[in-house]
Amino acid sequence: MGRTLAEKVWDDHVVRRAEGEPDLLYIDLHLLHEVTSPQAFDGLRKSGRRVRRTDLTIATEDHNTPTIDIDKPIADPVSRIQLETLRKNCAEFGVRLHPLGDREQGVVHVVGPQLGLTQPGTTVVCGDSHTSTHGAFGALAFGIGTSQVEHVLATQTLPMAPFRTMAVTVRGELPADVTAKDLILAIIARIGTGGGQGYVIEYRGEAIEKLSMEARMTICNMSIEAGARAGMIAPDETTFAYLRGRDHAPTGADWDAAVEYWRTLRTDDDAVFDHEVVIEAAELAPFVTWGTNPGQGVPLSAAVPDPASFADPSERLAAEKALEYMGLSAGQPLRDIAVDTVFVGSCTNGRIEDLRSAAEVLRGRRVADGVRMLVVPGSVRVALQAVEEGLDKVFTEAGAEWRHAGCSMCLGMNPDQLKPGERSASTSNRNFEGRQGKGGRTHLVSPQVAAATAVTGHLASPADLSDLTSVPTPAGV
Amino acid sequence: MEAFTTHTGRAVPLRRSNVDTDQIIPAHWLKKVTRDGFEDGLFEAWRRDPEFVLNRPERAGATVLIAGPDFGTGSSREHAVWALQNYGFKAVISSRFADIFRGNSLKNGLLTVILDQAVVERLWEVVEADPGAEVTVDLVERVVRAPGVETSFELDENSRQRLLEGLDDISLTLRHEDEIAAHEAGRPSHKPRTLVP
Numbered sequence A: 001m002g003r004t005l006a007e008k009v010w011d012d013h014v015v016r017r018a019e020g021e022p023d024l025l026y027i028d029l030h031l032l033h034e035v036t037s038p039q040a041f042d043g044l045r046k047s048g049r050r051v052r053r054t055d056l057t058i059a060t061e062d063h064n065t066p067t068i069d070i071d072k073p074i075a076d077p078v079s080r081i082q083l084e085t086l087r088k089n090c091a092e093f094g095v096r097l098h099p100l101g102d103r104e105q106g107v108v109h110v111v112g113p114q115l116g117l118t119q120p121g122t123t124v125v126c127g128d129s130h131t132s133t134h135g136a137f138g139a140l141a142f143g144i145g146t147s148q149v150e151h152v153l154a155t156q157t158l159p160m161a162p163f164r165t166m167a168v169t170v171r172g173e174l175p176a177d178v179t180a181k182d183l184i185l186a187i188i189a190r191i192g193t194g195g196g197q198g199y200v201i202e203y204r205g206e207a208i209e210k211l212s213m214e215a216r217m218t219i220c221n222m223s224i225e226a227g228a229r230a231g232m233i234a235p236d237e238t239t240f241a242y243l244r245g246r247d248h249a250p251t252g253a254d255w256d257a258a259v260e261y262w263r264t265l266r267t268d269d270d271a272v273f274d275h276e277v278v279i280e281a282a283e284l285a286p287f288v289t290w291g292t293n294p295g296q297g298v299p300l301s302a303a304v305p306d307p308a309s310f311a312d313p314s315e316r317l318a319a320e321k322a323l324e325y326m327g328l329s330a331g332q333p334l335r336d337i338a339v340d341t342v343f344v345g346s347c348t349n350g351r352i353e354d355l356r357s358a359a360e361v362l363r364g365r366r367v368a369d370g371v372r373m374l375v376v377p378g379s380v381r382v383a384l385q386a387v388e389e390g391l392d393k394v395f396t397e398a399g400a401e402w403r404h405a406g407c408s409m410c411l412g413m414n415p416d417q418l419k420p421g422e423r424s425a426s427t428s429n430r431n432f433e434g435r436q437g438k439g440g441r442t443h444l445v446s447p448q449v450a451a452a453t454a455v456t457g458h459l460a461s462p463a464d465l466s467d468l469t470s471v472p473t474p475a476g477v
Numbered sequence B: 001m002e003a004f005t006t007h008t009g010r011a012v013p014l015r016r017s018n019v020d021t022d023q024i025i026p027a028h029w030l031k032k033v034t035r036d037g038f039e040d041g042l043f044e045a046w047r048r049d050p051e052f053v054l055n056r057p058e059r060a061g062a063t064v065l066i067a068g069p070d071f072g073t074g075s076s077r078e079h080a081v082w083a084l085q086n087y088g089f090k091a092v093i094s095s096r097f098a099d100i101f102r103g104n105s106l107k108n109g110l111l112t113v114i115l116d117q118a119v120v121e122r123l124w125e126v127v128e129a130d131p132g133a134e135v136t137v138d139l140v141e142r143v144v145r146a147p148g149v150e151t152s153f154e155l156d157e158n159s160r161q162r163l164l165e166g167l168d169d170i171s172l173t174l175r176h177e178d179e180i181a182a183h184e185a186g187r188p189s190h191k192p193r194t195l196v197p
Helices: A005-011 A038-046 A077-093 A108-114 A129-137 A146-155 A180-191 A213-226 A237-243 A252-262 A313-326 A352-362 A380-388 A391-398 A447-456 B027-031 B079-087 B099-108 B117-129 B157-165 B169-174 B177-185
Strands: A014-016 A023-026 A029-032 A057-060 A096-098 A123-126 A140-143 A157-160 A164-171 A199-204 A230-232 A275-280 A287-289 A297-299 A341-344 A372-375 A423-426 A441-444 B006-014 B064-067 B091-094 B111-114 B134-138 B143-146 B149-152
Touching: A005 A140, A005 A199, A005 A230, A014 B177, A023 B177, A029 A108, A029 A146, A038 A077, A038 A146, A057 A108, A077 A096, A077 B027, A108 A123, A108 A129, A108 A213, A108 A380, A123 A129, A123 A146, A129 A140, A129 A213, A129 A230, A140 A230, A146 A157, A146 B099, A146 B169, A157 B169, A164 A180, A180 A213, A180 A275, A180 A287, A180 A297, A199 A213, A213 A230, A213 A237, A213 A352, A237 A252, A341 A352, A341 A447, A352 A380, A352 A391, A352 A447, A372 A391, A380 A391, A423 A447, B006 B117, B027 B079, B064 B117, B064 B134, B079 B099, B091 B117, B091 B134, B099 B111, B099 B157, B117 B143, B117 B149
Parallel strands: A029 A057, A029 A123, A057 A096, A123 A140, A164 A199, A164 A275, A199 A230, A341 A372, A341 A423, A423 A441, B006 B064, B064 B091, B091 B111
Antiparallel strands: A014 A023, A023 A157, A287 A297, A287 A441, B006 B134, B134 B143, B143 B149
């Protein structure tokens, strides 16, 4: 019987297979950041171990880093200690590090791909759940805990329990106003936050094949929000074109050998998935979340659902608690919801295409009075590219704040946070209670919806802007 | 890792689904560089409500957490496991755990037990009716016992043995260093390298 893409990559990395034991998998690329690594390095020190393969390991600073005044000492002493700890650990163990201020610094999941380190058919791990991002290249990439970080540092391997395979096939073409973010939010709403549990999802179908690498990364990034171990997309010409010429992409004969191998990384026609989901692209529309988990989403044109409409008692209870936390009531049109803050950035939507599409909506328009808009590029390279294209000017002229690269308000570990009761439209990945700051309320949106929302002051799509002058803003906003 | 064989203690019923790791330990706690001192951050936001179940005097000293489905979703932060352990929890029962959280828990000796939601509901009723009711999580027999409830649970034999013996994963893996080296010798030259030689 044929094998799926995920099974092929897995099989190529089995170091040891024994009855009654999980497979021991070789790890091709280990990404590190300051938050989940200090205790792992401590463990190495205590047991007198070294980093087995510094040449397969790379670190950057992203979660804690400020996005303004980066030339000044970091104000929060605890954040500063954590960053200094990473610097000391990398120096002591010989790990390549891109610290704050470095040209290659940025969100770890933006840095790996742009350097060309993330390649098809590789295994990629990082102490961060959004490692699933790298699956966009046909890599098997998953988030791990700190104990596993230590394990990979010491052995370059991980014992891994077997996974199940799920195909999410997106048939047809996406409507013009539907982005990768809308698509993945709709997929998560369909399968649920636990629906992917134990699975590696392969996204396939015409709509997926037409996506750019940036868009594919957005899709795979949020696989974890469906509970999946990983998300993958088969590599193709789009993937190869993205990689060619990047700093760490293979060259010469190695490139030819790599591409030949990469072309084999497709699910065989006779392979069988453990579970299949089919999505009709034509039925999709801009999608936003109303609740406190990423599965609680609906089309922007819809209304906040009534908790009583959920058949499952725990979903009903979750919806009740979510509405209470979010300060929303059933039946309220999503478009009526006013926001205080708009955040464009994160490993989900902090790449150059995301900034371009947000800028396109903002060009010649103004951020609404009373709305704060933060634009945080995913990496320094993305920032430099945006400046080269004049996007930073578009943002600042519209009244948005153009910031330095990092995770920023996606999780508010740095000073970029919502205040209690504040509401955001955010291009990030999690709308959990307090995720963007204590008491903050988050609506997950695409960069386009984020920008349109910034202009109107309430949840909106670019289509709402064309007739902004003729239609009064909804009552109660 | 500390071995886990069997544990008996009072329980906390947490009637919530999708308890994500941001709720278990908020991000600002993640700046610490140690594995301890996270107990005050456990469910920090919810604990501001005096009526939150963890704040009830009758739940003080409870060591078994009984939660709704999809416990531990979201971030891979192992700090969530450390926070539960620092607070005093030895075991968590739910009908469904997020994969990364579950992996992290078993690597730290926090036993995560999967039971049917119907059984979880019964356990909730038992420990809500009598906060003094003790729940036993027995990994030797793979059984959960509470007054009027006895149910078996699944855990793969490999994880079970590691927990029972408190084995260190890294030492186990390094026994196979020759196999790792053999795999490395066969890796194609086009694979990425972070350091240019």
